[in-house]
Ligand code: ATP
Ligand code: MG
Ligand code: MG
């Protein structure tokens with residue numbers, strides 16, 4: 119069996135042999151894009167190269183890039199633990215051409231690596247193309263010999279990539295693995311596609327046009343290639359399992375979580391172990407890259423992820439902080455590929471333990487309040503927004519944690535009511551601040567907070583409750 123670490127190396131070796139410069143992963147906090155919370159794709163560190171602002175490091179490059187998708191445009195937080203294929207933290211394997219090779223070689227490389235180098239069964243691969251991209255369709259036919267019905271036209275934005283309203287853009291082609299008819303789901307584009315039978319493993323982006331104001335405005339002078347393959351998904355395929363959470367890395371983390379809690383990852387407990395394993399990775403890597411838990415911006419996203427995992431640890435009956443005790447298992451699995459993890463191990467452990475100790479002080483009380491407030495509620499009902507706000511404000515429950523806690527009972531949360539309560543508190547804080555005679559600064563402060571996203575702002579310190587830190 120190829121380990122995840124072997125697969126990463128094998129991918130980079132393959133592209134290095136095809137003249138790609140091997141680039142290390144960039145940190146999760148983007149250095150070149152203030153609008154982006156975390157690096158969420160392998161191409162992010164190369165954005166300025168694709169737009170022509172920076173000269174390419176080489177005509178071709180390859181990398182295994184750390185990614186976090188837990189907020190903003192790509193938010194997979196709610197999927198974690200409930201789909202076979204989503205994580206908040208994952209690694210994206212990529213090959214890039216900066217005006218060098220284009221569509222034909224990109225497809226050829228992908229097909230050769232998957233089917234010759236790695237020996238995957240050709241009849242279990244299906245691809246999509248953008249509906250107007252006849253060139254890609256013809257190339258898949260020529261290179262891979264795929265029959266027409268396994269080259270599926272997609273007309274939605276899923277198969278058309280753009281950097282923003284202005285800049286490079288172009289059609290994509292996604293490669294799917296059929297995990298077999300014992301799993302519910304249909305091919306991409308079919309009404310049953312939401313199942314997990316056909317899993318997207320690799321996305322090839324053909325940067326071909328330039329957009330301005332959201333409209334295509336001509337051809338890109340030097341067409342480029344950006345591809346991304348989730349290592350956890352390809353590891354599942356190559357290790358013969360359906361679920362990312364059954365691959366070597368996750369088995370080790372979930373095993374550690376099972377032995378420390380004494381609870382097997384079965385039935386209704388499975389999702390908790392998965393959430394813990396996933397969130398351990400995202401929180402540890404974020405801390406290693408310099409993010410610390412706080413009440414705003416990136417630090418609050420980190421805190422949300424941490425606390426969510428900590429509620430699941432509590433659910434498994436952990437009587438004392440758990441997360442930091444799982445860290446050695448993560449360092450064993452990933453410390454060699456990512457030395458920053460090993461270097462920051464003490465800081466990560468300390469941060470996790472401190473946060474969990476702090477949060478546990480109010481967690482019990484908060485959960486009790488939640489139980490009382492939902493005692494009369496049933497499937498399809500909603501928790502009043504004001505209660506969710508109280509949980510947030512007094513007990514330090516991030517909004518999504520409350521949502522997650524009620525998910526198994528099919529109870530929703532009144533988001534509008536929560537937002538209204540938040541806005542009211544902000545208004546009160548703003549008034550109090552203005553009264554302090556420092557109005558000019560406060561405008562700037564509140565504007566920043568608002569840009570970071572309304573619910574991530576937790577109010578002025580004077581109104582911070584017991585649960586906040
Ligand atoms: P999906 O449709 O399954 O959500 P996506 O189209 O959003 O995936 P891309 O943005 O194309 O994903 O990212 C490139 C690759 O990265 C995907 O083909 C997949 O292998 C992997 N990937 C994307 N999101 C995740 C995630 N949350 N967890 C693990 N792997 C992911
Ligand atoms: Mg997605
Ligand atoms: Mg997709």
Ligand code: MG
Pocket residue numbers: 292318321
């Ligand atoms: Mg995709």
